[in-house]
Structure formats: C-alpha cells, structure tokens
C-alpha cells in the first residue's frame with residue numbers, strides 16, 4: 140500500500156453553506172494531484188434537514204462514501220450535527236465543530252430536547268475535539284455567511300498545504316466581491 | 332483536462348462530446364442535474380418537458396429527424412414513460428438516442444425503491460451502468476455508437492451514489508456529428524399490427540447480437556485477483572464498495588452492460604473460482620441470470636434487496652473486521668427536512684388542519700405538510716394521484732365530498748394532474764382540488780415549468796393560465812387565494828367544500844426562496860405582550876421557538892410572511 144486514502148466528513152444543517160467548503164477542498168486536492176471522490180445527497184434534505192458531504196482522497200479512491208469509524212476528520216457546522224455523526228470518526232480522528240446551535244423541528248415543537256453539555260460529551264466520546272465559535276469569527280470577518288471559510292481555515296491546519304495554495308483555491312471558488320471577507324474569515328479560523 | 336465532476340455533470344459532458352443536440356427531460360432527484368448541465372452547452376438544445384412521457388417522445392422525434400437526442404428522468408419517471416419505451420424498442424431510432432434513468436437505492440428522495448433494470452429486460456432495450464463519473468462520460472459516448480449501430484434506444488442507469496458523487500474525469504472535444512437524413516419508412520415507424528409483427532423478430536435478433544457484444548466489450552471486464560476461493564460479480568456503485576473492501580484479493584467480474592447480460596463470460600469467470608458471490612443493490616437481476624444459465628451463486632440470501640450498500644455492509648458480509656468507533660451514549664434528536672420559513676404552502680396547510688379536512692396529497696415540497704405539527708396529509712402515492720384519487724374517494728360518498736380535498740403543486744398538476752381534473756369534470760364528482768401554485772418546481776431545486784412563464788434557459792415563454800385551463804376543462808368554480816392570508820384561505824375552503832359542484836382553489840404565491848421574491852423583513856416578538864400561549868407554534872415555522880415562556884423569532888430565517896402574526900391573540904408578533 141502506498142498513500143492511504145484519507146476521509147473527511149463535512150456535516151451541518153441544509154442551507155449552512157457546507158457545499159462551498161467541500162467544493163473548495165475538492166479544488167485544492169485536485170491541484171495537488173490526488174484521486175478524489177466527493178459525495179453528497181441532494182434533494183429533500185436541503186430543506187433545513189441534516190446534511191453530510193463525504194470527501195475522500197488518496198492514490199486511488201473507490202467508494203464515494205464514509206462509514207462508521209472511518210473518518211480521519213469531521214468538520215461540523217453545528218453542535219448537534221457533530222454529536223450525530225461522531226460514530227463515523229476513527230478512534231484517533233479529529234472532530235472540529237462550530238459551537239453554534241440550531242434547534243431542529245422536534246426541539247422547536249417540544250417533542251425532544253437539545254442535549255446539554257455537548258462539547259464535553261463529544262470530547263468524552265474519545266475523539267480529539269476542537270470546539271469553537273465560528274459564527275462570531277465570521278461576523279468579525281464581515282458576514283455571518285462566512286462561517287464555512289472560518290471552519291475551513293481551522294481545517295487547513297490538519298493539512299500540509301501552503302497558505303498560498305489555499306488562497307488560490309479560494310480565489311477560484313468564491314465570487315470576486317466576497318473574496319476579501321472570505322479570505323479574512325479563513326485566516327481568522329486558521330489562527331483561532 | 333482533468334476535472335472533478337459530479338456523475339450527472341459527466342453525463343452531460345458525455346452528451347456534449349458525443350454530439351448530442353437535443354435534450355428533453357422532466358426533473359427528478361437524482362437525475363435533474365444531467366439536463367441542467369447539458370443546457371449550459373450552447374450546442375445542446377435542452378428543455379423541461381411537462382412529464383417524462385412527453386420528454387421521451389420528444390427525444391424520439393428528434394432522433395427521427397436525424398439529431399442525436401437524450402431524455403432523462405428518475406426511476407419512477409420511467410413508469411410514466413414506459414408506454415413509448417416499449418414501442419420505441421421496436422421501431423429503433425434514426426440518430427442515436429439515450430435515456431437516462433436514475434435509481435435511488437436507500438430512497439434518499441423517492442417514494443419507492445424500484446429497480447429500473449426490470450424495464451430494460453422487459454422492453455428489450457440495452458442498458459449500461461457506470462460506476463463513477465469517468466465511466467459515465469465514457470459510457471454515454473459509447474452508447475450513441477451502440478444506439479446507431481444496433482438501431483435501438485439505449486438506457487443508461489444511474490444511481491444516487493454515481494449521480495451525486497464527484498470524481499475525476501478527463502474532458503475532450505465535441506465530435507461534430509452530421510444529421511442523419513429522415514426517410515419515410517412505414518414498416519419501421521408505423522407500429523400497427525402488421526408492421527409490429529415484422530419488427531418483433533428484429534428486436535429478438537438484436538438482443539442475440541447484443542448478447543454476443545456483451546461477451547466481448549469494454550463495458551464488462553474482469554479484475555484479476557490473488558485468491559480464487561471467491562469470485563465476485565458486481566455492478567454500479569457496489570463495484571466500488573467491493574474494491575474498497577477487497578482491493579485485488581478476489582477476482583471481480585464488473586458488469587457495465589446489465590442488459591443483455593453475457594453468458595459465456597460469466598460461465599468462464601465462474602469456472603475459475605470456488606464460490607461465486609453476486610453483489611448488486613436492489614433486486615437479484617444478475618443473480619437470476621446466473622441461475623438461469625446454470626451457475627450456482629450466493630446473492631440475495633446474503634446481500635439484501637432492501638436499501639443501499641456501503642463498504643462496511645459488504646465487509647461485514649464477507650467476514651472482514653469493521654473499524655472501532657466511539658459512542659456518545661445519548662439519543663440525538665432527528666433533524667428532518669422542514670418547510671422553509673416563509674414557505675407559501677404553510678398558511679394553506681394550517682387552514683386544512685384547522686378545518687380538519689381529509690387531504691389526498693401529492694409529491695413536492697408540500698408533502699412536508701405531512702409532518703408535525705401540521706400533520707395535514709392523508710396520502711402520497713405518485714405524481715397526479717391526488718386529483719384522480721379524490722374523484723374515486725368522493726364519487727360515491729357525499730360525506731367525503733364535503734370534507735376532503737386534493738392538494739397538488741403547479742409542476743405536478745402540469746405533469747399529470749390535468750387528466751385527473753378532466754375526469755372530475757367529465758364524470759362529475761363533487762370534488763375540491765387545491766393547486767399550490769408557487770410558480771416553480773420547488774422540491775427538485777427550482778426548475779421552470781409551463782406555469783412559470785420561463786423556459787429551462789430562463790428565457791420568457793408562453794405561460795399557462797391555470798384559471799382559464801380549469802374553466803375550459805369544465806370547472807365553473809375557480810377561486811384564487813393568497814396563502815399568506817389565513818382568512819381568505821379559510822373562507823375559500825369552507826365555500827368550496829359546501830358548494831354542490833366541482834371546484835378548484837388556486838393558492839398562489841411564489842416560493843420564498845426564489846431570487847426575485849421581495850421579503851418584508853423579519854418581524855419580532857413584543858415580549859411585554861406575549862403570554863406564551865404557543866398559538867404561533869402551530870404552524871411549524873423553523874424561525875419561531877419558545878425561550879423562557881416567550882416566543883422568539885430567529886431574524887436570520889424570518890421573511891416576515893406574517894402568517895404567525897395572524898394567529899397571535901395578543902398582537903405580539905409584528906414589525
């Protein structure tokens with residue numbers, strides 16, 4: 140076996156901008172010459188449901204999806220979603236999560252409760268957990284919509300790609316007028 | 332150039348490179364993006380047809396006229412287009428014609444889990460099954476050659492994991508394909524009994540020739556393995572899971588042409604391994620074929636015919652150890668999809684729930700009206716079934732007639748609701764049909780349709796007038812309401828249920844996610860006035876929650892539609 144396939148999951152709530160994060164990751168991995176598969180389900184789940192994107196890269200990638208215990212890294216846009224997918228993390232994997240909380244419908248209607256102390260429980264599940272408030276940093280960068288770039292910045296510390304390479308991938312994936320905000324958000328996340 | 336492409340985008344790229352110039356489809360997850368991406372190539376004319384049958388017949392017409400053509404649909408779309416399929420199999424084509432059908436094992440966004448391969452077998456049309464984006468591109472190009480050489484439409488079966496996964500492909504230039512001149516040929520194209528009788532033997536002969544091709548073609552191949560105690564026959568995304576788990580351990584026969592299947596190739600492969608596993612999602616099609624040709628295999632007794640597979644699923648069945656993982660040890664509340672804040676369907680469904688009517692439902696974003704707290708649907712079967720079902724439900728029951736409605740979206744009404752309404756008018760049931768006109772095909776991601784006034788490219792075009800259409804069918808009572816106005820909805824519903832003749836209510840307001848829709852801006856809750864009665868919680872709006880006994884509005888979600896304000900007894904929800 141040569142280069143082992145790496146598995147990254149990006150999870151969140153439909154409409155949170157997880158798609159841009161996976162698109163950007165795909166771009167940079169392609170630039171580095173890896174074989175890649177990126178997989179996500181479109182359709183029904185986009186309407187505020189739980190969403191997941193699988194990114195796999197290496198010398199030769201077969202399956203487009205990631206199963207329980209296989210993810211090297213989980214990047215989560217919302218705290219409950221980090222908890223939902225924790226079983227997919229390798230025992231020595233890293234979970235990076237935004238601490239923002241968005242109530243799902245069963246919680247809104249009172250049929251269920253949003254679990255308490257999730258950051259502690261996620262850390263106790265055996266994973267290396269990085270929990271931080273990406274929303275505030277996005278607002279600091281200039282837009283609450285830039286949460287995805289803040290999280291990606293944090294994720295970038297787990298790769299040995301240069302800052303220039305990341306910036307180049309951002310430039311080809313983000314519209315000109317949002318470039319400044321997005322770059323700023325990326326750096327705030329990276330250094331958080 | 333190397334690119335990362337979605338399976339569906341690679342499909343479109345294949346159409347472009349193969350010189351396809353006509354595409355007609357009806358949207359349906361997971362097939363929709365093929366046609367959307369195809370439309371981005373100026374050389375490919377692409378359109379949304381009102382339904383799959385029209386799409387397939389249009390694509391056939393284009394092929395007849397000499398252009399390489401395409402039509403795409405999801406698995407259940409092929410049910411709608413089955414009628415032309417079975418006879419186009421007999422006539423064959425002029426220029427090449429490809430049909431994409433996208434199955435959805437695991438039902439990520441579908442109402443059933445049917446296996447489209449049965450259609451290829453039943454209609455005797457060749458079917459190819461790619462397992463990633465690069466194969467999709469290659470198979471599309473090869474399919475046009477097949478179609479023209481063997482005089483047949485060709486079906487390419489996608490599945491969710493191939494359609495919606497990106498992998499690396501290499502693009503090339505477009506082949507400029509000359510039109511094939513149309514020639515009148517009644518014996519080939521007029522399928523009345525005498526001619527059809529003569530064409531049927533052609534079809535059977537074609538299958539024999541295609542089977543010979545299947546024995547020796549690029550679609551089917553053997554990956555050699557080190558350990559021949561097991562040989563695996565597989566196809567589509569299952570192939571990827573098998574390789575993920577086994578690498579080069581066992582020999583693998585990868586089937587890329589699922590109809591017709593090879594005979595000799597399978598026998599040869601089976602003779603070199605001690606035990607044969609057939610690993611295919613959904614039904615045991617390859618497995619049955621193996622048994623028919625006398626090969627003993629292990630198939631559906633081990634690998635389920637329900638749901639989708641994954642590498643862990645295959646690993647477990649093959650006795651390979653699964654990775655360990657940490658557990659949270661706590662129930663995590665589900666996060667089901669919900670109607671968006673500001674969705675125009677919400678006010679109408681609240682009205683239906685409040686009036687305790689029975690609701691025969693249909694398929695679209697409004698199917699989400701079935702979930703709590705609205706819980707306002709009784710049925711969902713297939714596109715169009717609400718309207719026709721209502722007629723049968725009401726025809727012999729006065730009680731049902733005054734307490735039941737059908738709800739159907741604008742796109743779904745165009746697809747297959749009209750004929751049901753014709754039946755209501757013609758056979759006179761006292762039925763009330765509600766058309767939820769949000770001016771777009773919402774569920775599948777905002778496609779234009781004949782009621783929106785725009786075509787696939789976004790250019791203005793003829794717009795169906797729903798009121799006039801219903802009247803011309805013979806429905807005299809046609810009312811239009813604004814679903815943001817609860818009183819208007821309530822009055823109309825009561826009046827039409829009480830009326831002694833068929834009626835249509837058009838609930839009209841564009842989808843809140845459409846770019847051109849202007850919102851009022853978020854409202855807020857006046858906590859001095861709010862008494863925490865939770866009346867506003869009855870509509871299941873994701874922007875409203877209760878904190879410390881008072882309503883709280885999430886200003887990032889709220890569009891200011893004002894439906895909740897109308898429910899507040901204390902006038903606490905406003906600007």
Ligand SMILES: Cc1ncc(C[n+]2csc(CCOP(=O)(O)OP(=O)(O)O)c2C)c(N)n1
Pocket residue numbers: 357358359360405407408411694695696697714739740741742743744767769771772773774775
């Ligand atoms: C035969 C068939 N074709 C396609 C689909 C996929 N599909 C589900 S709902 C829908 C259209 C929904 O649009 P509309 O009726 O306008 O309702 P909306 O989602 O906008 O509320 C489509 C195309 C299907 N389920 N069945």
